[in-house]
Amino acid sequence: MNKKVVIIGAGSSGRGYLGELLYLDGWNVVYADIDKALTDQLKAKKEFHVFKYSESGEESVVTVKNFEAVNTIEDHSEYIGHLADADLVMTALFPDAFEQAAKDLAEAIHIKRKKDKKNWFTVLLGANYVGLKTDYDALMKQELSDTDMSYYSQHVNMVESIIRRINSMPTEEQYTIDPLSVQGEDLSTLQVNDDVLLSISEESLPSFIILENDTDKCMKTKIWQGNTLHCTLAFMGLAANKTFLYESARDEYIRECADKAFREANLALTKLYGDEIQITEEKMKNTWKEFTDDSVKDWLIRVGRNPMRKLAKNDRFIGPALLCVQNGIMPYFICKGAAHGFLYENANANATSDQDIARLVKDIGIEASISQICGLDITKPDEKIVYDLILKSYQDIVMENNRILSYS
Numbered sequence: 001m002n003k004k005v006v007i008i009g010a011g012s013s014g015r016g017y018l019g020e021l022l023y024l025d026g027w028n029v030v031y032a033d034i035d036k037a038l039t040d041q042l043k044a045k046k047e048f049h050v051f052k053y054s055e056s057g058e059e060s061v062v063t064v065k066n067f068e069a070v071n072t073i074e075d076h077s078e079y080i081g082h083l084a085d086a087d088l089v090m091t092a093l094f095p096d097a098f099e100q101a102a103k104d105l106a107e108a109i110h111i112k113r114k115k116d117k118k119n120w121f122t123v124l125l126g127a128n129y130v131g132l133k134t135d136y137d138a139l140m141k142q143e144l145s146d147t148d149m150s151y152y153s154q155h156v157n158m159v160e161s162i163i164r165r166i167n168s169m170p171t172e173e174q175y176t177i178d179p180l181s182v183q184g185e186d187l188s189t190l191q192v193n194d195d196v197l198l199s200i201s202e203e204s205l206p207s208f209i210i211l212e213n214d215t216d217k218c219m220k221t222k223i224w225q226g227n228t229l230h231c232t233l234a235f236m237g238l239a240a241n242k243t244f245l246y247e248s249a250r251d252e253y254i255r256e257c258a259d260k261a262f263r264e265a266n267l268a269l270t271k272l273y274g275d276e277i278q279i280t281e282e283k284m285k286n287t288w289k290e291f292t293d294d295s296v297k298d299w300l301i302r303v304g305r306n307p308m309r310k311l312a313k314n315d316r317f318i319g320p321a322l323l324c325v326q327n328g329i330m331p332y333f334i335c336k337g338a339a340h341g342f343l344y345e346n347a348n349a350n351a352t353s354d355q356d357i358a359r360l361v362k363d364i365g366i367e368a369s370i371s372q373i374c375g376l377d378i379t380k381p382d383e384k385i386v387y388d389l390i391l392k393s394y395q396d397i398v399m400e401n402n403r404i405l406s407y408s
């Protein structure tokens with residue numbers, strides 16, 4: 001009999017990456033999502049398409065079938081029941097959903113403890129987030145009673161994984177074929193911390209898993225340099241009214257800035273992890289080949305989405321910028337990318353100031369906005385350098401924009 005896996009979060013990564021690989025690997029997948037429109041469509045259509053593009057731009061399409069879908073609110077008890085008897089649970093969520101996911105996992109753990117289930121409960125955590133396991137563990141501690149906590153320590157294994165495949169919303173053409181479709185790369189592996197072997201044997205794991213012994217390093221070297229470059233392209237591209245990532249990467253000036261931001265971050269990370277992670281020119285060339293290619297039409301609004309999260313202290317700009325300063329490296333281009341994030345205007349008129357940084361800057365000023373969003377304490381010398389670099393860069397961009405306007 002096929003084994004059952006529940007994926008919490010059936011978005012681009014949940015269904016378009018994890019779900020697709022699990023389907024090809026023969027697992028019974030249950031998609032659990034809070035978005036009713038999405039779960040209704042998954043229930044009704046019973047299939048979706050994943051458009052994948054290889055490095056050389058070749059397209060392949062997988063039609064994913066044989067799954068169940070539950071809404072985490074409307075079908076709550078059915079959802080918790082699935083969690084409680086799944087062989088494996090995976091998450092593909094943004095940080096603002098971690099707390100709710102922890103509550104739901106705690107409910108399932110309570111049921112398992114009451115039923116005296118002695119089998120291990122394995123949860124593979126997925127998100128672009130440095131400190132993923134530590135923060136989930138803390139959330140679980142908050143949600144569980146003492147008795148459930150003791151069950152948790154003996155029978156629950158929460159393990160970090162690295163969601164790496166770039167997956168985006170469909171193009172208009174793909175949307176017409178299938179509104180549930182996802183477009184992205186064809187990466188067919190998932191890195192998972194080898195702590196997973198505490199609760200599952202290697203043979204019982206999905207075959208596409210690659211075991212890693214230091215996922216914190218994997219996460220930092222992903223978010224604090226790859227995503228730094230990616231988001232610099234997004235913030236600068238959006239400020240220049242571009243739509244797709246490849247357009248931004250083909251702009252010589254933007255590409256140069258993102259390239260230099262990556263190199264600053266890479267240099268800082270080598271101080272942490274040694275020269276073995278130093279980027280080679282060949283790798284850099286491949287990166288630019290990939291990002292200037294227009295096979296995957298990745299939307300800049302997706303890559304730059306939720307700029308406040310991305311400008312937070314532990315994320316893709318301030319994380320590597322502080323590491324640079326601590327190691328005597330000036331994070332000039334990282335801070336330039338960050339500064340462009342403060343221009344981010346959400347096109348949706350109903351967007352809250354939580355989504356619309358430009359509006360917050362108008363309301364409270366750039367200085368307070370940088371301190372508040374980036375969590376920088378200007379009484380600390382290292383943090384003051386990063387704060388100043390972002391502030392000066394922002395002022396420079398605004399002055400330059402005004403100059404262009406006044407001469408045109």
Ligand SMILES: NC(=O)c1ccc[n+]([C@@H]2O[C@H](COP(=O)([O-])OP(=O)(O)OC[C@H]3O[C@@H](n4cnc5c(N)ncnc54)[C@H](O)[C@@H]3O)[C@@H](O)[C@H]2O)c1
Pocket residue numbers: 008009010011012013014032033034035038072092093094095097100101126127128163164165166167168
């Ligand atoms: N898309 C990518 O290229 C990519 C690559 C690497 C990492 N990631 C990371 O993967 C995670 C998911 O990203 P995505 O691109 O799939 O986003 P997405 O917006 O496509 O999907 C997230 C899904 O989570 C659902 N959700 C929100 N709260 C929930 C809850 N409490 N319970 C269940 N479902 C809930 C949303 O309705 C949505 O369908 C993020 O942390 C992202 O940074 C994405």
Ligand SMILES: O=P(O)(O)OC[C@@H](O)[C@@H](O)[C@H](O)[C@H](O)CO
Pocket residue numbers: 128163164165166167227230231302303304305
């Ligand atoms: O998912 P976010 O919002 O944290 O970041 C947007 C993109 O940079 C990200 O999804 C990348 O596509 C991904 O991290 C590539 O592995």
